[in-house]
Amino acid sequence: MLIEYLPIAILLVISTGLAALIVWIGNTFGPRRPTLRKSLPYESGMNPIGPGTRRMPVRFYLVAVLFILFDIEVVFFLPWAIVFRQLGLFGLIEMFVFIFILLVGYVYAWKKGALEWE
Amino acid sequence: MTSELILFFILAIVAVASAVGMLLSRNAVYAALYLILNFATVAVFYLMLSAAFISLVQVTVYAGAIMVLFLFVIMLLGAEHTGRLSESGWMFWTPIVLGAVLAVEALYIILRQWKAIPATQAAGSDFGAPAAVGLELFQNYLLPFEVTSVLLLVAMIGAILLARSKKA
Amino acid sequence: MGDPITAISLWLDGLLAGWGLAPALIIVIKALLGVGALATAVLLVDIFLVWVERKVVARFQDRLGPNRLGPFGLIQPFADVIKLLIKEDITPVGADRIVYNLAPIMALATVLLLWAVIPLAPTVVGTDVNVGVLYIVGVGALGTLGIIMAGWASNNKYALIGAFRTVAQMVSYEVPMVIALLVPVLLARSMGINSIVNAQDSYWFILVAPIAFLLTLITSIAELGRAPFDLVEAESEIVAGFHIEYTGMKFGLFYAGELLHALTLSGIVASLFLGGWRGPGAESFPLLGIVYFFAKAFFLYWVIMWVKYSLPRIRIDQMLNLNWKFLTPLSLVVLVVTALLDKALVGVQPWVYVLVLLAANLVIAWVTLQILRSRARKERQRVAEPRPIARPPAAPVSSQGA
Numbered sequence: 312m313l314i315e316y317l318p319i320a321i322l323l324v325i326s327t328g329l330a331a332l333i334v335w336i337g338n339t340f341g342p343r344r345p346t347l348r349k350s351l352p353y354e355s356g357m358n359p360i361g362p363g364t365r366r367m368p369v370r371f372y373l374v375a376v377l378f379i380l381f382d383i384e385v386v387f388f389l390p391w392a393i394v395f396r397q398l399g400l401f402g403l404i405e406m407f408v409f410i411f412i413l414l415v416g417y418v419y420a421w422k423k424g425a426l427e428w429e
Numbered sequence: 430m431t432s433e434l435i436l437f438f439i440l441a442i443v444a445v446a447s448a449v450g451m452l453l454s455r456n457a458v459y460a461a462l463y464l465i466l467n468f469a470t471v472a473v474f475y476l477m478l479s480a481a482f483i484s485l486v487q488v489t490v491y492a493g494a495i496m497v498l499f500l501f502v503i504m505l506l507g508a509e510h511t512g513r514l515s516e517s518g519w520m521f522w523t524p525i526v527l528g529a530v531l532a533v534e535a536l537y538i539i540l541r542q543w544k545a546i547p548a549t550q551a552a553g554s555d556f557g558a559p560a561a562v563g564l565e566l567f568q569n570y571l572l573p574f575e576v577t578s579v580l581l582l583v584a585m586i587g588a589i590l591l592a593r594s595k596k597a
Numbered sequence: 598m599g600d601p602i603t604a605i606s607l608w609l610d611g612l613l614a615g616w617g618l619a620p621a622l623i624i625v626i627k628a629l630l631g632v633g634a635l636a637t638a639v640l641l642v643d644i645f646l647v648w649v650e651r652k653v654v655a656r657f658q659d660r661l662g663p664n665r666l667g668p669f670g671l672i673q674p675f676a677d678v679i680k681l682l683i684k685e686d687i688t689p690v691g692a693d694r695i696v697y698n699l700a701p702i703m704a705l706a707t708v709l710l711l712w713a714v715i716p717l718a719p720t721v722v723g724t725d726v727n728v729g730v731l732y733i734v735g736v737g738a739l740g741t742l743g744i745i746m747a748g749w750a751s752n753n754k755y756a757l758i759g760a761f762r763t764v765a766q767m768v769s770y771e772v773p774m775v776i777a778l779l780v781p782v783l784l785a786r787s788m789g790i791n792s793i794v795n796a797q798d799s800y801w802f803i804l805v806a807p808i809a810f811l812l813t814l815i816t817s818i819a820e821l822g823r824a825p826f827d828l829v830e831a832e833s834e835i836v837a838g839f840h841i842e843y844t845g846m847k848f849g850l851f852y853a854g855e856l857l858h859a860l861t862l863s864g865i866v867a868s869l870f871l872g873g874w875r876g877p878g879a880e881s882f883p884l885l886g887i888v889y890f891f892a893k894a895f896f897l898y899w900v901i902m903w904v905k906y907s908l909p910r911i912r913i914d915q916m917l918n919l920n921w922k923f924l925t926p927l928s929l930v931v932l933v934v935t936a937l938l939d940k941a942l943v944g945v946q947p948w949v950y951v952l953v954l955l956a957a958n959l960v961i962a963w964v965t966l967q968i969l970r971s972r973a974r975k976e977r978q979r980v981a982e983p984r985p986i987a988r989p990p991a992a993p994v995s996s997q998g999a
Contacts (some may be wrong), residue, residue, distance in 0.1 A: 326636060350690050352692075353753060372505055394566075403940055405575065425589045426921040481726065
């Protein structure tokens with residue numbers, strides 16, 4: 312059971328190690344002549360104004376929340392898609408009930424303008 | 430069996446260390462990244478318990494989706510550097526009391542009821558497989574599953590109301 | 598003797614057992630060697646992709662592309678790699694050094710990790726876990742973390758805006774993508790990628806789920822952040838997006854990761870809808886399966902490039918509208934219709950099954966196009982309404998005087 316995931320673990324180690332090695336090589340072999348101007352954050356040639364991390368529009372938050380909710384619902388679809396033949400007509404109906412409740416929320420989000428960017 | 434035990438203890442150390450790191454880091458983004466590491470180790474624990482589906486759901490939903498939301502919120506607010514919160518009063522004592530209660534509980538179970546814990550059984554070959562989870566979920570746990578959709582609906586409406594209250 | 602990979606595996610078994618190693622250790626060593634070979638091969642293909650990308654974009658733009666180094670400029674990408682390696686590595690002031698260095702590593706590693714579950718041939722698959730599709734989704738979700746880390750750690754406004762746009766786009770398009778991926782899962786009744794490929798022995802799933810195939814391809818392009826979804830690195834407004842501050846090989850890692858991600862998603866779509874390694878003779882000669890797999894993957898890769906160099910960039914509101922108001926409902930409709938028909942068609946001949954599902958997909962496509970057409974007509978009328986046009990002010994009526 313766990314042995315099935317051994318290649319994934321090895322690949323995780325190899326890929327992370329390799330990427331870290333590449334970053335290290337770049338660090339080691341590249342020249343290093345820092346100047347004040349060069350290491351300023353790039354802002355199209357102007358001196359950067361204010362901090363680089365600042366408050367962002369709240370609309371992104373709404374996108375992320377909608378994503379989480381849909382993501383959780385979609386995760387429930389996955390086991391259903393595998394077994395729905397064994398479940399018979401009942402399985403189909405229960406999933407349609409689930410999708411219907413999901414659609415109520417979806418229509419509400421649409422009508423409230425949560426799907427709009429502005 | 431022993432190699433699994435070694436793996437368990439290594440992961441347990443990582444899990445506890447990342448949880449402590451999350452609590453102690455002053456930078457909120459670091460705290461979130463420690464939490465992701467913690468979720469990932471917990472996912473491996475699920476995997477060791479032959480629950481492959483739950484394990485990957487843990488990665489997808491928690492480490493992927495929910496932590497993206499956390500990072501979004503931290504960065505939206507520009508709240509990375511919260512500085513020293515006042516650590517007096519209930520914010521300091523409540524977790525300590527709750528943690529002590531949990532520790533006593535765990536110790537009680539370990540010391541007094543050691544024999545009562547059933548011996549581990551080898552899981553069936555398809556235990557925790559997506560098909561088995563699906564059959565269990567859609568036959569025996571149908572009501573919780575449908576109620577989940579209502580819960581998600583409530584969450585969706587709440588989020589929309591909060592984020593768009595000005596326009597509505 | 599049609600299967601050198603199994604032969605090598607058996608030979609290794611014999612050799613290592615001859616050395617007196619424990620069976621468990623043999624499994625570990627074989628996995629180490631196999632995965633090492635896979636990672637090496639994938640990274641070599643990745644370097645080759647740089648050449649493909651430059652050559653194909655040149656042809657699309659009526660140029661020749663790299664043609665100086667080696668035949669057809671084939672050595673050019675290696676020169677690129679060396680150039681990137683010896684470039685100065687600049688870390689911007691105020692950057693968070695740990696996260697800044699961790700982000701490119703995560704960006705490449707998460708893409709490379711996907712190759713563990715993609716079957717290249719009947720016998721060449723990293724591991725055939727029974728949760729393959731969910732694994733792809735989960736690892737993809739971890740990939741978004743690398744991008745948000747890069748954008749935040751750079752201490753650059755444009756990088757942060759780019760990261761926010763990228764992540765918003767990636768997470769939004771994950772919803773219709775997973776729903777579309779459910780269709781092959783539903784048809785094959787398994788989440789393992791190899792099982793899905795095996796289920797396509799009599800027909801490819803693109804025949805019974807062409808809309809799901811298109812949805813997966815479109816959402817893949819959006820996940821990649823390639824044109825027309827490249828508002829995430831729109832050079833005219835936010836310069837380069839999340840990797841603006843990265844130089845040298847760290848930028849190279851993001852670049853290599855993006856190219857490899859495109860090929861990886863092409864390979865996944867090829868496995869789920871185009872039969873993966875399936876082709877004439879692939880079962881008896883697994884090496885042929887690798888050829889078929891990469892032929893299909895590179896065909897899809899070329900389609901993605903074709904789209905990239907043909908379509909203009911869309912705006913962020915259009916991006917979200919397309920996702921939430923078009924792709925998500927369409928994918929749900931396709932899923933529900935496929936499930937219903939699959940239920941209704943129990944025990945019919947395979948060709949009836951294929952024909953009915955294909956017809957259903959065509960009907961859905963036709964209805965969708967009709968709805969789109971009427972919406973477009975309304976939109977055109979709305980836009981075409983006469984707007985106040987600036988006119989020269991009327992000559993002032995001279996009321997005074999005389």
